[in-house]
Amino acid sequence: MNALVSQPFVAVFRTEVLFNLKRVAPYALMILFSGNALLWWGWGPAITRGWAVNSDFYIIRLFCGFSFLTLPLFIAVLMGDPVIRDFRTGVDPLIFSKPVSRAEYLLGKFFGNFFVLICCQACFALTLLVLQGFAKPGMIVLSTRLWPYFQHFFFFIVVSSLLFGVVCFTVGTLTRNVKIVYALAVSFYVVYIAWQTSIKGLPVRWRIVLDPLLFNIAALSFEGRRAEWLNQVSISYDSDMIINRVVMLAVSLLCLTLLYFRFSTTERAKADDLASSQMSLLNLAPPFERLYHAPEFSHAPESSEPVAERTAETVALPQVAQVTKGLRAQLTQFAAALGVEFRLLLAERSLAAIAPLVMFLCAFELAVYEVAPEATYSAAYARRTVDALLLFLFGIAMFYTGESIHRDRETRIEPVLWSTPAPNFALLFSKFAATLLLSLSLITLVGLAAVAVQTYKGHAPFRLQDYLATYALILVPSVIFMVAAAIVLNVLLRDKYLTYAVSLALGGAFYYLAGQGYHHPLYNPILYQRWTPFDLVGGGSNLSLILIHRVYCLALSVLLLALALLFFERKSTGGLSDGSRLSSKGWTLLTATTSLLVAVLTGFIINSRA
Amino acid sequence: MLEITGLAKTYPSGVQALKGIDLTISPGVFGLLGPNGAGKTTLMKILATLLEPDSGRVAVGGVDFINRKMVARRMLGYLPQDFGLYPTLTAEQTLNYFARLKGVTDAKERAALTGALLEKVNLGQARKQAVGGFSGGMRQRLGIAQALIGQPKLIIVDEPTAGLDPEERNRFHNLLSEIAADDTVVLLSTHIVSDVSNLCGQMAIIRRGEIIAFSTPRAALRQMTNVIWETNARREEVATLKSRFKVISTQSFEGQVRVRVFSEQGRPSADFQPVVPTLEDYYFSLVNRAESVN
DSSP, X not given: OHHXXXXXXXXXXXXXXXXXXXXXXXXXXXXXXXXXXXXXXXXXXXXXXXXXXXXHXXXXXXXHHHHHHHHHXXXXXXXXXXXXXXXXXXXXXXXXXXXXXXXXXXXXXXXHHHHHHHHHHHHHHHHHXXXXXXXXXXXXXXXXXXXXXXXXXXXXXXXXXXXXXXXXHHHHHHHOOHHHHHHHXXXXXXXXXXHHHHTTTSOHHHHXXXXXXXXXXXXXXXXXXXXXXXXXXXXXXXXXXXXXXXXXXXXXXXXXXXXXXHOOOSOOHHHHHHHHTTOOOOOOSOGGGSOOOOGGGOSSOOOSSOHHHHHTOOOOOOOOOOXXXXXXXXXXHHHHHHHHHXXXXXXXXXXXXXXXXXXXXXXXXXXXXXXXXXXXXXXHHHHHHHHHHHHHHHHHHHHHHHHHHHHHHHTTOHHHHHTSSOOHHHHHHHHHHHHHHHHHHHHHHHHHHHHHHHHHHTOOOOOHHHHHHHIIIIIHHHXXXXXXXXXXXXXXXXXXXXXXXXXHXXXXXHXXXXXXXXXXXXXXXXXXXXXXXXXXXXXXXXXXXXXXXXXXXXXXXHHHHHHHHHTOSSOOOOSSEEXXXXXXXXXXXXXXXXXXXXXXXXXXXXXXXX | OEEEEEEEEEOTTSOEEEEEEEEEEOSEEEEEEOOTTSSHHHHHHHHTTSSOXXXXXXXXXXXXXXXXXXXXXXXXXXXXSSOOOOTTSBHHHHHHHHHHHTTOOOHHHHHHHHHHHHHHTTOGGGTXXXXXXXXXXXXXXXXXXXXXXXOOSEEEEESTTTTOOHHHHHHHHHHHHHHOOTTOEEEEEESOHHHHHHHOSEEEEEETTEEEEEEOHHHHHHHTTTTEEEEEEOGGGHHHHHHHSEEEEEEEETTEEEEEEXXXXXXXXXXXXXXXXXXXXXXXXXXXXXXXXX
């Protein structure tokens, strides 16, 4: 207990909070959670089922749903790597050489990050609290309430988060490998659903006690009740719920105690010894997190010759042909850059969590909810995945394009790359193509998952052409547009976090306006809410308009890419012509003009027919 | 031959980094010496086509480096002062990538070239190792290996030995002297005087955006013969010595201060002994002289 009030604990705690204040993740989470609250408040089931949006029942229902959906992944983001970070940045010897005890260090780290996590999650509860003051038509709102939000937030969210926070923190700290934490977060859903299935046969009492999220509490306790009764019921915690929470707290404490005894501040000499004795080790840490030891560069004298004589041994370099002119050579350079960019994107840690999560959520929705045939079953399945995927693809376009564009500067490889004779388009569009390729891979995986679910549910016939038509006409051009827009924003704004903020604002505004009915095709390049499966595969009258719109969307994308190339920071040519021929700048301007003309022309057609 | 004429650069903040530099450099290793903030890195960036000068001309073998950047980049090998590499790629993958960007399209030629380059920089055994696990010296050697791709006519190395241990520094010096081929200019920017004395056939000293000396290390040392004097003094005497003589450097040594003085008029006083001059004496005497003029 002394550790909690000691000066080192406060210092570590405060530093963690300050560090998080300078990260983008907490702010992104706050925006996301507030947006989530707004969405569930206005577009949740409350209005259609007659539930009051600030009744005890509905608050608990929302909090449990919030815990289930957001808890594992976001907790892993904040709680997985606080200690790993110290070892990675090399600040650990500076800290551990100070009079800081293990308990002070670990508790300061844990509670500093947990505090930030709770602040982020509180945005969800606070947004709901504020939204009591507003009501949509048909929405039931009870008189303004304050205490239930705090009470239920603590009981349902804070205690659950504490347990998962402790687990993520313990695993991350002991393994010093954040990938394991993310894998744990992703596998949470599978484990949790399997756990729920396995305890389904138990009495209700045990199902409550053994449910770490209390996710089913609303369904188990109030199933079949009328809306009027649910709106008036005041919920107090029974003994089963309290036992559940006490068990969660006890397990958290146990985990922290285990961590305290197992945590070591020293380098892992044992692992290094094993490595140097040529044993094979399964090590999931990326190589740059390990201590490198190359036998040929060891400090032991290798030979009696002086260094100068040894290294003067001349290795003749072979003569090689260099081709940098002509389309073929430039495409080769583009392919090389694309290969590396795609490999680097695949090495992004977050992808290991996001890709399975997207697949799981898309497949989960198809598996759990009834899918009614629209033109055909295949078209209906494809449409459902398109709706679910768009949001993720927006996120992927925004975040991974940003990572890709700014990676070269962050890793300080940019001056080396920019001094090579690679054309600007190869360096810039390889990033565009890599993000696009990543998105297409994800679309393919989700498509395969949808096919699997459709087959499993026996919704025959399976029509591949319906999937292909839906994805090729709706998703692919939309993704191209989103990635192109992300590229041009990153090039123009030149700041990753500013671009994220602007992209989020634009995406949010678009989504809001579309929800209000402003989704005219001219300013709706992703055709949101403007198509049905009947248009694509059922012989609907809108197909030609959709096709024209897709040309419009692609022309806009080309225009954006041309603008990105024109404003790309790396300068290569000055004028529009290179002797008697157009320079790359000239070609870019020509492309921009042509695509603008195509966009204007197709825009006129769309406007006249929409 | 590298020709730099009237090169000037002023940053938007008002800092005048280069004030009309003129230099003609013949093939071989050329050392550009200067204190921090002298304008070395700005000059290097302009030569590497990464920064636009306000005025002036840069040409290598007659090719205009300012207006024909893509042609210039084919002739260029660049190792920046502060550079990184993709940590997840191996040394071989990294070199292969740069070779493709430099237009080495034939896969067999590329494989042979990357293999030879890795051997040359003594990273043959680490070829499959991810670059993220490399030590500073290994990273620096991989950096010079990528600069050597494509038989460059101008190789720019900006502060390459900063932060390296003596063994790595020695290794790096040998590499640099080895790569200075007949028709290649190796431009070494540094503030470490011994790097220049060990390696360079020609040298220049840059200070506050101006070239204040252009010479060869040998000629520079000749200039300093019989004009450098040294004495050991107590710490409290140093201020007096500085006010009386042209003190070019002071160094703590066994509880006293070793004071080196520049004097063309013979022995400054009976306490002083003549010493063999070093390139550091030349450098400090010039920089101090320029300071006193200012």
